[in-house]
Amino acid sequence: MSNQKIENLKRQAEKHYVVYFKLADNYSCGLSLAEHISPEMIHHKTEFNRVMDELAKIDPLTPDFRL
Secondary structure (H helix, E strand, C coil): CCHHHHHHHHHHHHHHHHHHHHHHCCCCCCHHHHHHHCHHHHHHHHHHHHHHHHHHHHCCCCCCCCC
């Protein structure tokens, strides 16, 4: 797989990770409750995890971390 594809997936993962936590900053409760209040958080969490899983298939250095 090309380095361009890996870099693209990394950018996508970073975008979803950053947006997820920026949305979380709007709430003073825990992440689980904030996800119930903001479906947009669930979207970014799901997309981050999906992209990381896809990245792990082509880049063995991908961290195991998921949201």
